[in-house]
Amino acid sequence: MNTFTGDQLIALGFKPKKWFAEALEYINSHELSENEITEYLEQFKAAPEIPLHAEPKDFIINIRAEHENETDNVQKVIATMNVLMKTPTLIGGALMPDACPTGPEGNIPVGGVVVAKNAIHPGFHSADICCSVMLTDFGKTDPKTVLDAAHSITHFGYGGRERGAQMPMSQELMGAFRENLFLNDEKLISIARSHMGTQGDGNHFLFVGISKNTGNTMMITHHGSRAPGAMLYDKGMKIANQFRMEISPETMRENAWIPYETEEGKSYWEALQLIRAWTKENHESIHNAVLEELQAEKQNRYWNEHNFVFRDGDLFYHAKGATPLDDKFMPDITGPRLIPLNMAEPVLIVQGTTNERNLGFAPHGAGRNFSRTFHKKSLAHKTVDEIFEEETKGLDIRFFTNDIDISELPSAYKSAKNVRAQIEEYGLCEVLDEVMPFGCIMAGDVQKNAPWKKKKKFRK
Numbered sequence: 460m461n462t463f464t465g466d467q468l469i470a471l472g473f474k475p476k477k478w479f480a481e482a483l484e485y486i487n488s489h490e491l492s493e494n495e496i497t498e499y500l501e502q503f504k505a506a507p508e509i510p511l512h513a514e515p516k517d518f519i520i521n522i523r524a525e526h527e528n529e530t531d532n533v534q535k536v537i538a539t540m541n542v543l544m545k546t547p548t549l550i551g552g553a554l555m556p557d558a559c560p561t562g563p564e565g566n567i568p569v570g571g572v573v574v575a576k577n578a579i580h581p582g583f584h585s586a587d588i589c590c591s592v593m594l595t596d597f598g599k600t601d602p603k604t605v606l607d608a609a610h611s612i613t614h615f616g617y618g619g620r621e622r623g624a625q626m627p628m629s630q631e632l633m634g635a636f637r638e639n640l641f642l643n644d645e646k647l648i649s650i651a652r653s654h655m656g657t658q659g660d661g662n663h664f665l666f667v668g669i670s671k672n673t674g675n676t677m678m679i680t681h682h683g684s685r686a687p688g689a690m691l692y693d694k695g696m697k698i699a700n701q702f703r704m705e706i707s708p709e710t711m712r713e714n715a716w717i718p719y720e721t722e723e724g725k726s727y728w729e730a731l732q733l734i735r736a737w738t739k740e741n742h743e744s745i746h747n748a749v750l751e752e753l754q755a756e757k758q759n760r761y762w763n764e765h766n767f768v769f770r771d772g773d774l775f776y777h778a779k780g781a782t783p784l785d786d787k788f789m790p791d792i793t794g795p796r797l798i799p800l801n802m803a804e805p806v807l808i809v810q811g812t813t814n815e816r817n818l819g820f821a822p823h824g825a826g827r828n829f830s831r832t833f834h835k836k837s838l839a840h841k842t843v844d845e846i847f848e849e850e851t852k853g854l855d856i857r858f859f860t861n862d863i864d865i866s867e868l869p870s871a872y873k874s875a876k877n878v879r880a881q882i883e884e885y886g887l888c889e890v891l892d893e894v895m896p897f898g899c900i901m902a903g904d905v906q907k908n909a910p911w912k913k914k915k916k917f918r919k
Contacts, residue, residue, distance in 0.1 A: 471500065516550055553572045567583045578724075578775060594894070614657040628655045658902070682741070
């Protein structure tokens with residue numbers, strides 16, 4: 460019998476794979492006949508490729524342009540959803556009033572919710588997995604005292620805390636990381652330890668304000684899973700893309716998915732829950748340290764993520780910047796939910812249920828109409844100090860790096876008034892209370908004196 464070759468496998472319609480070597484060795488060592496070869500190769504036949512939906516699946520639009528600056532933004536988020544909703548796994552979706560596009564057309568927008576059947580899409584939660592908000596009620600403690608204590612404790616910017624200044628990660632959580640297919644990575648675990656008690660940069664913040672209902676001082680933190688979450692996202696996207704090339708090459712790379720029923724799918728779902736637990740522990744470490752510094756007792760605390768994947772049976776709700784309202788989405792219900800708007804506006808304390816418009820979600824903030832770069836250029840006729848003075852009057856606004864980031868000042872965001880009006884118009888949720896702003900800490904312009912820029916300057 461002549462030796463059976465890889466070229467013959469390709470001629471039969473198989474794409475070169477790792478199993479080629481094993482199959483060729485088996486076929487040739489057993490001197491299989493033509494019929495036996497055909498029968499043996501049946502096990503390697505790929506399932507038919509899954510095509511895109513011919514037409515986008517329906518999605519609910521809970522946003523409209525209030526003025527001409529918003530027209531382009533609304534048109535773009537609807538256009539990107541029309542491409543996105545052709546993804547084979549998707550069965551429904553919704554746009555929130557704070558929606559804004561991110562990346563090429565077809566990428567899930569911020570303020571978008573999509574429902575996938577038996578599939579987890581890492582690209583739909585992005586690198587900032589479990590971006591979330593936590594509130595602690597400090598009772599009648601002076602707000603400046605809370606802000607000062609928090610400023611001495613929290614950590615913004617690149618990287619983690621220095622050795623000797625790290626906040627402990629629980630041994631139970633570390634052990635669970637080591638038992639997971641995606642998180643059993645000593646480099647990732649080391650970074651998870653150093654990033655505990657840190658908040659990163661961008662739109663993440665530490666906000667102190669006064670409850671409109673009770674007059675109590677409340678502290679709210681906003682951040683996600685930091686580098687550990689970003690590392691999981693990278694691993695998830697790699698696995699999802701491998702599946703995409705096998706089962707649905709027409710699907711955009713950014714919209715690739717991991718089938719939940721696979722070993723990888725179940726492990727990735729478990730990894731997401733562990734990253735969620737890490738993120739919650741991260742918030743708690745900052746809040747508890749501030750309470751301890753002030754020798755205060757918390758009156759209340761609640762927490763919710765707004766950038767995550769939520770499961771209901773075989774349906775996976777991907778919220779790219781949307782606040783879960785329905786209790787079924789949160790295994791550790793702690794109270795109402797939080798919607799921050801901008802540093803000069805109240806943080807809304809809300810509640811709600813699933814209705815015909817919201818899929819069980821509300822907005823997660825105010826969103827943007829323009830990119831950070833465009834916004835900065837639009838203010839180029841003013842100095843940074845002038846802009847800061849105009850937009851933060853009466854508030855105690857601090858930047859951790861001491862470099863003002865004008866792309867995080869109130870004018871960088873959509874009108875909070877309009878977002879609130881559309882929440883009411885579309886019946887998305889109910890506002891229970893408002894935390895009126897006293898002050899806020901953000902990272903600041905982390906690019907201005909970034910570590911690599913300092914090193915470059917020193918070399919010169």
